[in-house]
Amino acid sequence: MRWFNIQKSEVPLVVSLAVLHFLVIASFTLARIARDGLFLGELPVQMLPYVYVMVAIWTGFAVWAFGRLSARRASHITLARGLIWTSASLLVFSFWFAQAPRIAAVIFYLWSGAYGLILVSQFWILTSDRVNSRQAKRLFGLIGAAGIMGGLFGGGTATMIGDLIATHWILVMAAALHVVAAWVAMKSGVRADETAPVLKSARADTGLGLRSALSEPYVRLLAMLFLVAGITSAVLDYEFKYFLQQKFVEGGAITRVLGLFYGAQNVVALIAQLGLAGFILSRVGPRSASMLLPGGIILGAAVTVMAPLLILFRVVLSTRLYDATLRVSLARTSWEFLYFPLPDQIRRPAKRLIEVAVSRSADAGAGLLVLGLNAVAEGTIRQISFLVLILASAWMMLEFVVSRAYRAQTSRPLRRAIALARTREGSLPLTEQREDWIQFLESEDESRILLALEALGSSDFETVRSRRKELLSHRSPRVRAKALSLLISRGDSVDDLEWETLVDRGPMDGEATAEISLAESAADRVAVAAAAARKYGSDIPRSRLPELLEDPEKDVRVAAFRSASILGDREFVPTFVKKLGSPVDRKDARQALTRYGNRIVGTLGDYLLDPEVSIGGRIGITRVLAVIGTQEAALSLFRAGHLSIDRLIVNHVLEALNQIRLKDPSVNLPMEDVRARLDQEIIRYLTRIVQVRSVRALEHECVRGLLVRVLQERMEQSLERIFRRLALVYPTEETLLAHRGYLGSNARLRANALEYLDSILEPTHRRRLIPVLEARSPDDQVRLASDALDRGSPSSYGTIMELLESRETWLNTVALYTVGSLKLDLHLDQVYGAMRSKDLLVRDTAGWALRQLDAA
């Protein structure tokens, strides 16, 4: 099965689906041959156009009715029941043909026109329920090939036994195949949740589903695509048959050519499906593969329009053969991918509608177009070719539009799943908490009031504001301070506040406020801090801001932070940056710095690069810049996003850049650098994969465990950064969702994530990343990573050397520890070099390693 790229665990499923497809197509081919034979044997061919119209109307009704009957059933049950019911109907028709062949011929034409396509469509619904979009790329080629073989088998059988038995007996054979197919359907990869008679989770797959499907712009677009594709093919078929009639007068010659044509079509389709479909789908993706069909028809039609008469027939024949071959092989398989991003309740009715009703409508549409062409012009071969050229061009344009819509659509399952997870997380009922907090405000206990103010300040500030007067005149200075601080922080004008209630000594103006000494209560100091932001009055409060910024009471500091940032004095910026490192003040310091806005983003960028600033401070800066969110803020962040910066800082820088791009996708980054860093990150990720494998060979258990853990950790961190960097190049939100989907435990969601990435990534990124991300085993992943890096697997000692020379100090440290533990004196130079490191941990470990080497 390696040749077919099938995993061992997938074999039973693939075999059962392939057998099922074979049976469904074989029986449908038998029934179709019997249908044509019986109809043409009993009725004049002139009746066929009327029957076509009736079929188009009837299939619309049949799709709706089938949707209602199969509502909320698992797809395998729906298919099995459909097969059994149609099997019974075939037996009835077989009997009916013997009694009243003319009526039976018309009714059976209608019946088979609908049920055949519905069963084929239902088979593909079942198949897409069983495999995800990533598996489909590998497996659909083989499953599709089984269908083509089913067609060959049906056609061959009918030819062989056609002269031996009456035609209506072929229906009995088809009925028998239906029964076998129903049994296979019930055995094909049924999941535990599908064994219930009715699926509780699924929404009604009925008329409502059909309406919901049609309300989706994506489904309408697909319907349009298939309609135009169907019309093009039907007109091309008409052109081919028209040419046949023109070229060959004798009926026998036409039959011979048609026989050769259909024979060649099946053989070529089988080769294309078995040999090319899987390869092309994996290499270029389903959307590009899908464009090969209209592309070839455009070329064929263009040549037909201009070609000399001598080779005209060959060109028309080749174009028709190309269309007929690809339509049942590569294109058929590629089109199946278009339905994967749709939710089940829409996918099922949409698929039936498009594959049955739309394709029948396409035949009718093609007939009308040809009639119209004949009416307004002569309907010559070149005119028909020109019509095909126009139709195929429209089809190609639609393919491009659909490709764009497909990319957007593939992110929707991720969005839905993540939204669902968020809904499940839930939250505490805020209203109940609010009542409790309001009751706390009435309490005699100062600490309870302070707690309530803290909570209501962030969740229900209007309640605080409505009690402003009583809170500002509260007997507790701490309550007054907190209330005042909250009101100020929410932008309530200081001048409007009831100053007289703040202190016991009576009314205050600016000067009086300024004179309050630090020995006064916290409420008084909050008032001073708040007064500093006033545009008029005394300068004394402003001069006291530096000391108030360091006040032991948080409320005073908060008020001072606010005033300082409103004044916009840059002299306070270093203080705020320092405060970002303090767990107690970091939130207010962030708010203060954010208030400065774009004026200080350059300065903040410098601090971000400064190793002397604490990690907490630098992380805080990334958050401030993310909130400021301007073009300049993004560029300041980007300066610190290169690989040699501390990984924690880089992670936060990338997170901040993603936030900015989410809010404003028009923010530009130097894309050449973004791509260069992304490429470096991918190389780093692939290198870690290879390194993890190499260190597993070490015998020293403790060292091996440490190295594997550290490198795996680095690998995961690198992958996260890859996604964050991808989100700077490709659609931000969708790429981040793909990251979540990829890391989750839901296999289908993971496949969706990969499918989305596959559809958006540029070839260079896709080639390097996608195979490694969907590797089937760790061995496979290492092999693919080595291939992508174009290097062999290093030895464990080679990896230790690489780690010693790494730009990451933590990896240097771990390598030094390894050198000491394993007493690897070959690396003595590196150990001596590390003794001069600025990093304490590196120096300490190098010293330890030297002692170990000396001891040895």
Next chain:
Amino acid sequence: MAKVIQTMSIMERAVQLMATDFLRNTPTDEVALIASKTTEVQFEPGEILNRDADYADSFILVVDGLIEHRRENSIVREARKGMATGLMALMGIDEPDDHIIEVREPTHGIVLSRRDFLDAISEHTEFAIEIIRSLATLILRQARRIDELEKERRETP
């Protein structure tokens, strides 16, 4: 009396800490940062750790030796080589008065004080998240154990 010693490098301490349940999922470089805040202490038998002002609120990883948790004269837990004690103390949760944590054998420990722990939590969000995860896992494990015991009790005639 407990004595501060220095026999291990920061990295050696980090490797010891990485192996504990408590820090098993914390990024290794962050464990190393925490290790740099720890001290090595040699405890002598008979020392009651949860009544010692210096170590009552500390997390202690046993490098070698034995520390015993007793309640009403029965041993409820033994911390040997590679095991830790004082997680609750680190979180600021006091043990009941009748709970005794006593050094039974000469013990070499790596000690992380509550203050350094809180500093690490406030400075390193990833570390804080992993601590919450570890505690949640601990609670889950205990809850499952209680369920099992209750089930056993119900099934016992």
